[in-house]
Amino acid sequence: MRGLRNPFRLRRSESIDTDDAFLTLFEPGILEVMPQKTLLDSVHIIRSAAGAGKTSLIRMFTPASLIALTRRGKGDPKTRELYQRMKEFGAIDDNGPTVLGVLLTCGPGYSMLQDLNTDQARKDRLFFGLLNSRITLAVLRGALEFKGLEFPSGLERIRITSSKQTPSLQPLPFPCTGKQLYAWAEQREAKLCASLDSLGPLKADNLPGDEALYSLDLVEPGNLTLDGSPITKCILLMMDDIHKLTAHQRGVLVSTVIDARSNVGVWITERFEALSSQELLSSGAEKGRDYGSTIEIENYWRGKNDKFEKLATRVANRRIDEASDTELPLFSSCLQEALVGPTWDDRFAAIATTVSERVKRIYGANDRFRDWIRLRDSIGGDPQQRAKDWRALEILISRELNKKQRGLFDDQPLGEEELVQREDSSLANAAELFLAREFQLPYYFGVDRISRLASLNIQQFLGLAGEVFEEATAAELLRRPVALSPERQHSIMKEMAKQFWDEIPRRVRHGRELRQFLESVGIFSRTFTYRPTAPNDPGVTGTAIRMSERSQLFHEAGKQGGKANYGLVRLGEMLASALSHNLLVAQLDYSCKQEKWMVLNLNRLLCVHFDLPLGYGLYKERPLKVLVQWLDTPFIESEGELL
Numbered sequence: 001m002r003g004l005r006n007p008f009r010l011r012r013s014e015s016i017d018t019d020d021a022f023l024t025l026f027e028p029g030i031l032e033v034m035p036q037k038t039l040l041d042s043v044h045i046i047r048s049a050a051g052a053g054k055t056s057l058i059r060m061f062t063p064a065s066l067i068a069l070t071r072r073g074k075g076d077p078k079t080r081e082l083y084q085r086m087k088e089f090g091a092i093d094d095n096g097p098t099v100l101g102v103l104l105t106c107g108p109g110y111s112m113l114q115d116l117n118t119d120q121a122r123k124d125r126l127f128f129g130l131l132n133s134r135i136t137l138a139v140l141r142g143a144l145e146f147k148g149l150e151f152p153s154g155l156e157r158i159r160i161t162s163s164k165q166t167p168s169l170q171p172l173p174f175p176c177t178g179k180q181l182y183a184w185a186e187q188r189e190a191k192l193c194a195s196l197d198s199l200g201p202l203k204a205d206n207l208p209g210d211e212a213l214y215s216l217d218l219v220e221p222g223n224l225t226l227d228g229s230p231i232t233k234c235i236l237l238m239m240d241d242i243h244k245l246t247a248h249q250r251g252v253l254v255s256t257v258i259d260a261r262s263n264v265g266v267w268i269t270e271r272f273e274a275l276s277s278q279e280l281l282s283s284g285a286e287k288g289r290d291y292g293s294t295i296e297i298e299n300y301w302r303g304k305n306d307k308f309e310k311l312a313t314r315v316a317n318r319r320i321d322e323a324s325d326t327e328l329p330l331f332s333s334c335l336q337e338a339l340v341g342p343t344w345d346d347r348f349a350a351i352a353t354t355v356s357e358r359v360k361r362i363y364g365a366n367d368r369f370r371d372w373i374r375l376r377d378s379i380g381g382d383p384q385q386r387a388k389d390w391r392a393l394e395i396l397i398s399r400e401l402n403k404k405q406r407g408l409f410d411d412q413p414l415g416e417e418e419l420v421q422r423e424d425s426s427l428a429n430a431a432e433l434f435l436a437r438e439f440q441l442p443y444y445f446g447v448d449r450i451s452r453l454a455s456l457n458i459q460q461f462l463g464l465a466g467e468v469f470e471e472a473t474a475a476e477l478l479r480r481p482v483a484l485s486p487e488r489q490h491s492i493m494k495e496m497a498k499q500f501w502d503e504i505p506r507r508v509r510h511g512r513e514l515r516q517f518l519e520s521v522g523i524f525s526r527t528f529t530y531r532p533t534a535p536n537d538p539g540v541t542g543t544a545i546r547m548s549e550r551s552q553l554f555h556e557a558g559k560q561g562g563k564a565n566y567g568l569v570r571l572g573e574m575l576a577s578a579l580s581h582n583l584l585v586a587q588l589d590y591s592c593k594q595e596k597w598m599v600l601n602l603n604r605l606l607c608v609h610f611d612l613p614l615g616y617g618l619y620k621e622r623p624l625k626v627l628v629q630w631l632d633t634p635f636i637e638s639e640g641e642l643l
Contacts, residue, residue, distance in 0.1 A: 006469060007319035007320070007322045008316075008463075008469050009466055010025070010462075012055065012459070019064045019067075022059065023065065023068055023078075023079050024078050024322060025318055025322060026056060026318075027311060027315045027318055028085045029314060030053050030056065030057065031057070031060075031085050031086075032300075033057075033295060033297050033300045033301075034057065034295065035295070036088065036089055039090075039265075040090060040091070040099055040236055041234065043257055043258055043267075043268070044265075044266070044268070044294070044295055045254065045267075045268045045294045045295070046058075046268065046269040046294075046297070047269075047271070047294065047297070048272065048296065048297035048298055049271060049272050049457060049580065050271055050459065051457050051459025051460060052456070052457050052459070053297060054240070054269045054297065055240060057269075058103060058238040058269060061091060061101035062102075062142075062238075063097060063100065063142055063145040063146040064145065066086070066097035066099070067146075069082065069083055069086060069092060070095075070096045070097060090234075097146060098232065098233070099235070099265075100139075100142055100221075100231065100234065100235045100236065101236045101238060102135075102142040102235065102238065103142075104138050104238065104240070105240045105241050106239055106240065106241050107244055109130075109193070110131075110245050110249060111244065111245055111249065113127050113130070120248075122209070126192065126207055127209075127252070128210040128211065128213055128214075129168070129208050130189065130193075131213060131253075132168075132185075132215040132218075133185040133188040133189040133192070133215075134185075134189060135213075135215040135237065136181060136218060137185045137186060138237075139215075139219040139224075139235065140178050140182050140185075143226070143231050147226055147231065152179065152182070154178075155177065155178035155179040155182050157178070157227055158179075158226055159176070159177060159178070159225045159226075159228070160176050160177075160178065160218065160223055160224060161222075161224075162223055164214065164218055164223070166210075166214040166217070167210075167211075167214075168208065168210055168214070188208045191208060212256065212260075213253075213256050213257065213260060216237070216257070217260075217262060219264060220235065221233055221235050235263075235265065236267065237264050237265065237266045238269070239253075239266065239268050240269050241269070241270070242269065242274060243274030245274075247274075247276065250270070250274060254268060272580035272581075273509065273577075273580040273581065275580065276576070277553075277569075277573050277576040278554055278557045280576040280580055281550060281554045281557060281579075298456045298585070301456045302456065302616070305452070305616060308454070309454070312451040312454050313332075313447055313451055315458060315461070315462070316465045316469075319331075320334075323469070325477070327476070328469075331465060331469075333482065334468050334472035334482060334483060334484060335445065335446060335447055335450070335484055336484060336486055336489075337446045337447065338446075338486075339441070339442070345383050345384075346383075348383035348384040348387045351383075351387040351435065352386040355387060355390040355394060355435075356376065356377070356390045358394070359376075359390060359397070363397050368400070368411065368412070368414055369397055369400075369414060370413060371416065372393060372397070372414055372419050373393070375419060376389060376390055376393050388431045388435065391431035391435050392430070395430060395431060395533065395534045396419070396422055396427070398532040398533045398534075399533045399534075426538055427534070429537065429538035430534040430538040430539060430613075433529070433538050433613055434530065442486035442487045444493040444494070444608050445486040445493075446486075449614060450465065450468065450489070450493070452604055452614045455585070455603045456582075456585075457582055460582075467492050467495075467496060468484060468489065471484055471492070493605075496605065496608075497606070498609065500606070501515070501606065501609050504518070508577055508581050508583070509580075510573060510577050513570075513631065514577050514578055516631070517631055518583060518584075518606065520635035521542060521584075521600070521602060521635075522602060522606060522612070523635050523637070524540075524620070524622070524635045525539070525541055525542060525543070525602065527635075527637045528620045535620075536619070536620060539615075539618060540612070540619060540620045541601050541612050541613060541614075541618050542584070542599065542618070543599075543600055544590070544600060544621040545600075545621065545622070545624050545627065546621075547589060547596040549598075549623075549624040552568060553568055553571060553575070553624075556568040556569050557569060557572040557573075557576075567631070568624075568628065571624075571627055571631060574631065583602070584600045584601065584602065584603070585600070585601045585603065586598060586599065587599040587616075590617070597621060599617060599619050600619070601616055601617070601619065
């Protein structure tokens with residue numbers, strides 16, 4: 001049933017208040033990032049920038065979501081595909097959920113422990129003590145929900161067979177009931193939290209703590225029964241928002257969980273911003289022998305851009321299907337996809353005339369290009385295509401005249417064969433971009449380009465699509481054409497890009513310095529993109545450094561004090577901040593010119609801000625020392641800089 005005026009405004013999983021609504025809006029395609037074979041019985045670190053879908057993924061494996069999904073079953077067309085996918089993952093079967101997914105959010109309360117005036121070993125014990133208490137409480141509550149039992153009465157039916165030699169549990173008799181264990185964990189948590197909230201001096205020595213994460217053994221599947229039978233064969237602990245811990249807590253938690261080799265599956269989810277500069281500049285995810293792969297969501301979709309863009313469109317269609325007060329069937333119905341109609345034909349005809357006359361005036365007397373110009377003049381047909389063809393010809397002539405090395409036959413007339421050989425889709429795209437900028441034509445419009453502007457981030461896409469949907473439904477209400485014109489789409493995207501740009505200083509670490517650096521990257525890319533020869537057609541969307549230079553940044557980030565090169569450390573911090581917030585997209589070990597490069601492409605919305613194309617991997621390299629200079633001296637176009 002439709003009931004949301006603008007479902008695109010629900011950008012965060014936490015904002016969706018019912019499990020049925022969550023399931024209806026959840027697009028199964030996002031599950032593709034998860035490794036099916038090891039997903040439930042290993043340790044996985046899941047990373048992304050904010051808004052990539054981590055929280056939605058872990059919510060999907062909670063008891064409430066799995067119970068709601070099995071209740072709706074494969075008979076509900078809105079969840080049929082999701083039901084099948086979750087069966088393939090082994091999370092449900094025809095009888096209901098088969099995995100007990102326990103969500104534990106690691107909020108800022110844990111980080112307060114690091115501020116205590118005591119030694120680090122004691123801080124770690126308190127940290128593990130609080131974690132053990134909360135994991136135990138969360139698993140017991142989850143077990144009741146999993147089995148459909150009431151809290152707290154259902155705790156009496158749960159038995160914990162062994163303490164697994166946990167020292168702090170020695171006062172409890174084992175086997176014990178869930179009620180007894182819950183009371184013990186609740187009391188320990190309350191004592192720790194009350195002390196942290198106290199205004200008086202904190203006596204850490206009197207607080208309960210643990211040497212290790214004993215709770216993983218305590219709550220393993222074989223240790224928990226209900227009325228004498230195992231509750232489940234699989235327990236999955238999902239620890240969310242690990243980036244809110246201190247760097248030390250995060251490090252000790254990850255290493256402890258990996259070393260524990262527990263029978264409990266563990267997911268640790270965090271934002272890239274939790275990583276150090278060294279980690280963000282490193283070669284990325286590796287697979288360990290003792291744990292599963294690190295899942296970096298954006299990195300998974302890189303190289304699968306078309307797949308992600310189709311996923312984004314399906315997400316949009318699900319949202320529209322749940323919208324109230326509209327009869328729009330699909331997201332594509334909100335958008336005009338092409339510059340068509342008599343008005344556009346007249347405009348492109350005038351543009352084609354302008355460009356053709358310019359080409360003839362400047363190059364018509366040159367015998368080398370006479371046949372090319374004659375061939376273009378002989379082709380009629382669609383005015384838009386003629387305008388693009390003439391602009392592409394102008395680029396090709398510029399390339400010929402700007403060749404650095406002249407050949408033996410470079411003074412001979414060029415014929416039709418040479419023209420056909422040199423034309424391709426990249427040149428055509430460059431011609432379209434050049435025309436858009438010169439004649440103020442809309443460029444950022446249509447489903448494909450708006451999906452690409454998501455920059456592999458679902459939340460970013462929902463923000464863009466939500467603005468489009470808002471105007472489309474308003475037009476529908478006023479009985480006007482609902483499909484937004486290309487001009488209006490382009491205008492909305494430019495407005496959203498400006499808003500995105502203006503928010504950088506407020507929401508990003510080193511925001512003002514970083515924005516100044518990104519401005520240099522953007523202006524440099526734009527300057528190189530719109531050179532008459534259109535190098536790297538259809539255009540440049542970033543820069544690159546050699547992998548050897550990246551290694552320099554990596555090693556400088558690990559140095560301390562006066563031994564470090566201050567400029568390189570600053571640049572490393574800027575790049576790390578940009579990567580962690582998805583403002584730059586890195587591609588490592590890119591092969592070109594017989595060397596390996598670290599390519600740094602701008603977020604697609606930043607490409608809109610700087611009037612750049614939307615392709616990936618298009619860059620113009622700069623030496624490391626130049627990027628360091630851009631931190632303090634903004635890039636200014638000059639001929640020497642662009643050589």
